[in-house]
Amino acid sequence: MNNSLLSRFIPKESKFFPLLKQLSQIVLQAAELLIDSMEHDTSEKRQEYYRKIKEAERKGDQMTQLVFDELGKTFITPFDREDIHDLASSIDDVTDRIHSASKRIAIYNPRTISDSGKKLAMFIQQGATLICKAMDELETCSKKKSKLQEYCQQLHELENCADEVYELFIMQLFNEETDSVELIKTKEIIQELEKTSDAADHVGKLLKNIIVKYA
Template identity: 60%
Template sequence: MKNSFFNSFVPKQPNFFCLLKQLADILSEAADVLTESVEQGKPEERETYYRRVKEVERKGDMVTHQVLDELETTFITPLDREDINALASGIDDVIDCVNSCAKRINIYNPRVLGDSARELCHFIQQEAACICKAVEELNVFRKNPARLRGLCVELHDLENQADDVYEFFIRRLFEEEKDSIELIKIKEIMQELERTTDAAEHVGKILKNLIVKYV
């Protein structure tokens, strides 16, 4: 950095970890808007919430494409190309799922979304927080993998808890809801929320593979 004459000839390196952190922050933002819509959103506000999530999702798309583009043109990368690609695509998939949840809430437009939907949203928020912390570990985990390993365990546990909430809820829904169209709406939305918690856990698996490979 001292030799600014020399530096002027060195091509600027994209900071992949910084981009991945941006992407994880965008996921957190999407999860927050989704949760707010489920907690406070009145039915007539659902379209507005969906638009907000969609905007956040587009930001995510742009950062993901930036990562993939830079990967094609950068010679030296801090992790293998395929690993950075997998991480960015994995986080982008979670953002897409969050968007798909907001879309379903808007287009199916159920009368009420109960406590279990709220609970699943909280799991998604917690998973997003884990992923944010995990990408911050990327430049230190080779020396000290303990924290990253702990976050992978946490992601796995959160997904298991979300599974239990989902399964218990669906079983009861099919026993109790007699309005079949309302049942379809709620089932489809809950399925997508649960799929989102799965997608977040999938990021945990990618992170775990990094530990196996690089530590």
């Protein structure tokens, strides 16, 4: 944060908070589409949902670029430019991971999505909801940080739950799946879902750093 005497008298731009909020809402939209897509086993439906998620991913990229453009034009930011840049990038990374998982489902077209895969998608949706709530608290975190801290902790707990589901499923997959092609398809999809949960937890870790620096 710029602590110079000048920065104390120049109002800081608050436009980044609604932009980050919009970015988080795109993550939630993509996560909800991912859950809905898993209720369908046909190639046509999977392709349809992939196109919808791809459009959300495109909007996320555009919104992230808008944040970067505004950083280049803004004199005084509410917190360090690097922190805003990294936070926007990490939120967009969650959408990118959702897009990547959906792409694999559409291309590989597995026989079905396992209950573990659906559970991971549920964790991702819950994580996206927490990211949205965290963005609501970000602007006032210097005065009131408890809720933001709670959301960060919940993101981490979700990631731990996702790890447990992933590890158990992989063990069962290699023990029970006899079709090597289906095994490879399923393993790659589940891995991407688990990485998406990791990406959501990374948002929480960046927010924790922001709390330490500014709250």
